[in-house]
Amino acid sequence: MLILGIETSCDDTGISLIKIKNGFKIVSNLVSSQVKIHAKYGGVYPFLAKREHKKNLPLVFKKVTKGIVLSKINLIGVTAGPGLEPCLWEGINFTKNLAQKLRIPIVPVNHLEAHILVNFLNSVKKNFPATCLVISGGHTILFLMQKIGKYKLIGETRDDAAGECFDKIARVLGLGYPGGPAIANEAKRCKGEKFKIKLPRPMIYQKNCDFSFSGLKTAVLYDFKKRKAKERKSKAYVQEMSKEVQQAIIDVLIFKTLKAAKEFKTKSIILGGGVAANEELKNQFKKKIEKELNRIKFFVPPPEFCTDNALMVALTAFFNQRKIKKPTSVKADANLKI
Known part of the structure; x- marks a missing residue:
């Protein structure tokens, strides 16, 4: 089973691909950081972050899926909230288009839950x-x-x-x-x-x-x-x-x-x-x-999985397969609760 994870809740554009077979294997995991862009503001500027996500998503996706037959992907997890709403929508819209094109189901992921479930990467105990x-x-x-x-x-x-x-x-x-x-x-x-x-x-x-x-x-x-x-x-x-x-x-x-x-x-x-x-x-x-x-x-988690990343989104999608939704019904919720 191959699961794609997409994360755009704040200023990191993350895409990850994991394989589930006798445990979890990271096929590819990339994060495009916007830290340098937002540093001069002393914080994240939402609509600037949204613009960067729109630019980065196809580029990161291409790198993550290089050499992968896209039709082999079984599931896509995407962060639906909480987070910055303009940023969340960029990830969701990108995911919707991809899911409809490839006919892949979507699992909307809670960002807070994902930060915890990434701890189960190396052990399901x-x-x-x-x-x-x-x-x-x-x-x-x-x-x-x-x-x-x-x-x-x-x-x-x-x-x-x-x-x-x-x-x-x-x-x-x-x-x-x-x-x-x-x-x-x-x-x-x-x-x-x-x-x-x-x-x-x-x-x-x-x-x-x-x-x-x-x-x-x-x-x-x-x-x-x-x-x-x-x-x-x-x-x-x-x-x-x-x-x-x-x-x-x-x-x-x-x-x-x-x-x-x-x-x-x-x-x-x-x-x-x-x-x-x-x-x-x-x-x-x-x-x-x-x-x-x-x-x-x-x-x-290891430091690289504490900060925002798409690996945690893909893992959470795996644990929440019962929450599969049609692409048209996935929406952003900036104040989503755990």
């Missing part, structure tokens, strides 16, 4: 129930996974997502876009605590499993503004602030996720989304789980 945390530029969401396809929302951000917080703080500090990797790189270089920076851990001790990161961004801005110009621009300040920002976000994410795992007595913790590629976050998660919940399994 399922440790349920699972506590799932999706952390990215657009989402910070905790949900309980009873089995594939059965989810219950248990917590989400009330304002900024973790990745969005990284981006906004990186802008304040004069760092690049995307903010997460830029802040992580500066944090690694921090050598001390010259400025004694202490930031809040928003909502960490509240009884719920929700998040809030807008206050953290505001705290950084206040600290930044009270510093002298020479201090603000110093490498030592930027590095120390980056380290404290990263640690504040890590502390909240780990505390809330482990709280949920304990409360719902889950057998595993599964991460997904671009922020999950953060090495410090993964290392601290592992240590905390080993210390407090060593019976629990911990899963996180």
Whole structure:
């Protein structure tokens, strides 16, 4: 069985082809990134991203399917939401035209679910129930996974997502876009605590499993503004602030996720989304789980599959074959829920 995956929820044009035979085999997986294009805006400009998707989709598709007999493709999975609606429609319209031409069925894929199911690439062994945390530029969401396809929302951000917080703080500090990797790189270089920076851990001790990161961004801005110009621009300040920002976000994410795992007595913790590629976050998660919940399994994708990609879409289409739709009935939903 051959499954094609198509991803255009934000600024990455992804197309992947997987073969299912005694497990999953990646035939081809490509992502055309728009990071350099959007860097000058400090974030994604939706209609510019839409234009780039329209240009990139046929080019990436041609590379992914080189040497493949298209009639052998059995199924197409395409991201239907959540995401930026103009971008989602580019992927959906491309998929519709392809499906109608080749008479291939379509599975509309939930982007949030795909970030979690990519963890099943190398193993179909399922440790349920699972506590799932999706952390990215657009989402910070905790949900309980009873089995594939059965989810219950248990917590989400009330304002900024973790990745969005990284981006906004990186802008304040004069760092690049995307903010997460830029802040992580500066944090690694921090050598001390010259400025004694202490930031809040928003909502960490509240009884719920929700998040809030807008206050953290505001705290950084206040600290930044009270510093002298020479201090603000110093490498030592930027590095120390980056380290404290990263640690504040890590502390909240780990505390809330482990709280949920304990409360719902889950057998595993599964991460997904671009922020999950953060090495410090993964290392601290592992240590905390080993210390407090060593019976629990911990899963996180390789860095290249944490960020948006079409492999996760193809995999999710496989697990959701019962949701096949006619091309004409597939629609974008920018606010699609898990």
